[in-house]
């Protein structure tokens with residue numbers, strides 16, 4: 001069986017280093033807000049090219065805390081793509097803000113910048129872009145609109161650690177960015193984890209406090225904050241794994257290139273990219289008319305796949321009020337998309353087998 005993502009194999013490559021780091025945390029007796037957290041957030045800020053990084057408990061919290069940090073609240077509108085993982089939208093709803101959905105571009109699967117301006121009202125406070133499937137959003141138009149209407153730009157970078165748009169990494173393409181270190185992400189820890197990156201000094205002070213019970217110093221609470229921290233063990237593991245992020249992303253790029261050059265089947269639409277360095281191939285999504293039948297065929301041939309995602313957010317029960325709305329491009333994507341295996345630990349035999357089996361599909 002070719003696994004969609006062999007996490008055990010990915011982490012076992014670094015087992016000795018990870019074991020040592022975890023042992024250091026255990027021996028230190030210090031489990032939260034310590035040296036490992038400081039070291040990792042400094043390293044990750046440097047990696048992204050930003051001034052500040054704050055560790056938090058997961059990717060949803062990262063986005064939620066950014067919105068709280070800017071003080072967006074009841075009735076404020078935030079623009080967000082209709083084709084995304086539901087977390088981007090939940091972070092907006094959690095704060096009483098109104099998610100305003102904008103359709104994606106069918107070629108990039110990311111928000112279509114040309115459709116944003118029509119959705120801006122006098123209640124709009126921010127544009128949240130999502131670098132979906134690992135590809136950095138083409139930001140030019142988004143920045144122009146933000147400037148013209150005085151809006152904040154927020155990135156959901158949960159799927160795109162290390163992706164580069166015009167020389168700048170995700171995490172540094174907006175006012176503030178949320179990352180997830182969920183185990184299956186390109187940079188993943190051994191449980192839940194996340195962080196926020198920003199160049200905004202004032203926001204930095206606010207989010208640090210909000211993530212720590214609204215406290216700027218011990219037992220002194222200036223906000224009604226939450227508890228959302230990146231623990232020392234996860235930070236220590238991430239310190240090890242960050243060193244390998246670029247080479248792992250390079251391996252994903254090679255596999256993606258090989259798939260794009262060698263999969264030749266008129267029934268399968270391959271993903272494209274506007275620039276090889278802009279994409280870190282968190283997943284390799286292809287589209288096909290009879291998607292469920294194709295998935296069954298691959299399964300029978302020992303190839304594991306996952307669908308990102310089977311149901312768009314506006315058709316979920318959680319958003320009953322939107323169920324009758326129509327976002328045809330998103331719906332088309334969710335109906336036809338399927339992700340093939342891609343990971344830094346696949347070997348050439350696995351890759352060739354995927355190509356062969358996909359090409360033989362009729």
Ligand SMILES: *Cc1c(COP(=O)(O)O)cnc(C)c1O
Nearest residue numbers: 058059060085087088158180182
């Ligand atoms: C994974 C993910 C999140 C949420 O991250 P968690 O750490 O699971 O909370 C948010 N947005 C996108 C696009 C994601 O893929």
